[in-house]
Amino acid sequence: MAFDFRITHIDGRARRGLLKTPHGEVQTPAFLPVGTQGAVKGITHRDLEGLGTEILLANTYHLYLRPGSDAIARRGGLHRFIGWLRPILTDSGGYQVFSLAARRSIDEEGAHFKSHLDGSSHLLTPEKAVDIQAQLGSDIAMVLDECLAYPADVEAARTSMERTLRWAGRSRDRFHSLNTSANRVTVTNPGQAQFGIVQGGVHPGLREMSARQTVAIGFEAFAIGGLSVGEPVDVMYDIVGHTTTFLPNDRLRYLMGTGTPGDLVESVARGIDLFDCVLPTRNARNGQLFTSEGRLNIKNARYAEDDRPPDPACTCYTCRTASRAYLRHLFLAGEINAATLNTLHNLNFYLDTMRRIREAIAFGRFESFRLAFHQSFSRRPTDS
């Protein structure tokens, strides 16, 4: 099965659709749990499937350094190596180079950096990012983009955005040559698609320019990068709503690295189809649960003798079987199950939110869902 995306329902600017990949279908709008190193921290693939996860994100930077993309290619690609046979999206590795690597420097060629694991030197070019992801064999590969720090003035943002555009062109050229006889890279998933990334900081004019020129290069779909990096949430929503107007209606739109449950709802309202974020999994490990009544910090003393489930409206395994008192005990005792049970619940909350979004769009009731969601979830948090 080749890459395909079809919109099945439209409600205002919100869209419901069906994404097809070589490893199966994904109903959109969709949220991707983050499996950084080939595993979602704290829960097994089986539990991910049980939650209805249709697509995972894996981090190219981490997998390239350990166990190495060559070794993964020799295993037949990432799906076979990790035993996850449904769709996978990989990022380019750029974001982690900018945020994790030691002694990084960027020039026109690419990003020079030293591994945060062993200090070894590496050069990540747009072409190399394409090659690594070809070895991994993800269903969706992302182009290497330059990740600008926030805030950046318009000139710095323009310079960076223009480099990202040149890198996008090089990335697409390399991608087109992957399945040719001249290519020496092991391609473990010939049906892989490649997404371009729109940059431009918080500057509407740059976002428009980046979107138009990225679309002109031609990719299977388009992502919005460089948001959720510290800008006010209203600015992010405005940039998302502005940028999507310059993206083709029939192509999937992916908002990278976002966000809170409210961000998902607001971005769907502005035409986004795909999300990924570490928030549900990372916060779970820190004891913060997302519930239908807002956020809940399980370590608070008030829960020491609270026999209620974390979210009375939730039907996940955690809420069916564990009380707040027990979850608090597990967290304070440093038990691994605290991470597992909290992660199960938070991912269920995110995936269930996406299910309810899709249903609302299908029934033409997205606006009333959106209002009700904010009234319920975004009420004053109980204790965060």
Next chain:
Amino acid sequence: MAFDFRITHIDGRARRGLLKTPHGEVQTPAFLPVGTQGAVKGITHRDLEGLGTEILLANTYHLYLRPGSDAIARRGGLHRFIGWLRPILTDSGGYQVFSLAARRSIDEEGAHFKSHLDGSSHLLTPEKAVDIQAQLGSDIAMVLDECLAYPADVEAARTSMERTLRWAGRSRDRFHSLNTSANRVTVTNPGQAQFGIVQGGVHPGLREMSARQTVAIGFEAFAIGGLSVGEPVDVMYDIVGHTTTFLPNDRLRYLMGTGTPGDLVESVARGIDLFDCVLPTRNARNGQLFTSEGRLNIKNARYAEDDRPPDPACTCYTCRTASRAYLRHLFLAGEINAATLNTLHNLNFYLDTMRRIREAIAFGRFESFRLAFHQSFSRRPTDS
């Protein structure tokens, strides 16, 4: 349902039986996964049930200190607090006082110690150990015994054993008064049984004396304590085989804190019905897997590109879905799933070994099973 134990098959000295408790039945010989703080490290109750776990062990010392036996009693007992509705056995807390607590001192009254968590002072008497376990409401409570360090000469072992006997008498008296009107302790499981513990170090005469006098006090069943503390394995087997001859044939026999898979088989051959040990779970977290071909250290470089399951003869979720290469990657990457997947496999190996033991006894083939097991499992370990 009250406590009951019936032997259904005998094969040499090995016995197959059925243990009944207020929270359900347990087929014996049985192995108890260790849920120290009310959770087995790395896997959920659901996965434990999926592995066929019929009974758990929980540590009184840990639960008494955190979250506290009073709080657990207010939750309705340990089963309800942790959401595990099958049988639970609790130890007395004595072993952890001797091994974990700071500044402990023992006298006739009991064990004075300071919490390893916050330095608070506590006194664990035989009566207090009974009371705490009554609050926890385990199906099987253990008496407080004195845990002697190995090696101990015969006089030290005798002195300690005699104190343990006096404590056993006090424990039984307290236990008998729990369900009376004079008792002020919350009893969350009125059908709880109490096991006595035979001590006496590696001295056959003391073991006989301890067994006879512990039996004379009268308990629902009897445990052998003070082994697996550093003595040679042959000595342990001899003491087990010697001690069981002084225990009533119709009562369940529990060998505490043991052991390797080979230890289980050899102890069943000497008349033991119940085991607990942290070995499968702790070693899993350290990357050591028990397999039908011996022990396997998953972090070894030789597994970096090994696509085989950890144990080709195993049908557990880990062996069905994860390769040695992937498990090694997860371990080196510090992923939580490494602990989860390794623990799932190791517990499955232990529980499956017990299933095979029970089946062999039922068919009168225990001796041939025992030989075949040692030839397969105890061959020279591949890499440990």
